[in-house]
Amino acid sequence: MTTVHFVGAGPGAADLITVRGARLLEAADVVVYAGSLVDYQLVRSWAPRAEVHDSAGLTLAETTRLLAAAVSSGRRAVRLHTGDPSLYGAIQEQMAELDRLGIGYEVIPGVTSAFAAAAALKQELTLPEVSQTVVVTRLAGRTPVPEREQLHRIAQLGATLVIYLSVGMIEEVVAQLLQGAYAPATPAAVVARASWPDQQVVEGPLAEIAGKVRAAGIDRQAVILVGDVLKARHEGLAAVSKLYDGTFAHGYRT
Ligand SMILES: C[S@@+](CC[C@H](N)C(=O)[O-])C[C@H]1O[C@@H](n2cnc3c(N)ncnc32)[C@H](O)[C@@H]1O
DSSP: OOOEEEEEOBSSOGGGSOHHHHHHHHHOSEEEEOTTTSOHHHHHHHOTTSEEEEGGGOOHHHHHHHHHHHHHTTOOEEEEESBOTTSSOOHHHHHHHHHHTTOOEEEEOOOOHHHHHHHHHTOOSOBTTTBOOEEEEEOOSSSOOOGGGOHHHHTTSOOEEEEESOGGGHHHHHHHHTTTTOOTTSEEEEEESTTSTTOEEEEEEHHHHHHHHHHHTOOSSEEEEESGGGGHHHHOOSOOOSTTOTTOOBTTBO
């Protein structure tokens, strides 16, 4: 029996999947893909001959049945998720089902939307003396968020934030951030459909970002980035790294 491959499709553009992921799709007999976020054309461009199923309308049991039927008849199955499967991908429960059935699997990482958004902005998320920490989080939706991770509590840290699954509640995001270390002038950016042809970027201080997002008509498939690192492109760098500092020796340079 072959193994199931969970593959990260990347944020949208067909050539932002990993080489390994693309090769597995090319060889796949069956692909079950997250059709609410992964483009069918991407699937078809890499897996022209596979039997393809959209998981958007399926239950966990139905998805598992498709994957199990494929591998138990010797066919190669790919479970394709948007971005990186380990973030908000609901893969743990799928892997638990495969464990229960004694079916092996592997996970192939992908480019998560946080990194596609940073690339769209041409923005480093970790800058010396500004922030060396990136928090990936979300507001509670139908999936609850543990009490200790409520956004107003996370906001006490003042690190670079990348907030998924929350652009439809941007006013609430701003209200909670202002209860923490962020100020109305703290820079924010929203990147919608990063790497897709219709990608949108909206930037502004926290005090204005919600209005700009609403005016741009963005209400889904977007990440919100917040933090002082976003000042660097407009106001210059607070400090440069030691990595390329000519007076700083390290293991690769004396
Ligand atoms: C169910 S989560 C999946 C995240 C995915 N596993 C990843 O690593 O990007 C869906 C959320 O990811 C974000 N997202 C997915 N694709 C995106 C894109 N191309 N541009 C911006 N945000 C995206 C949005 O916040 C969206 O609500």
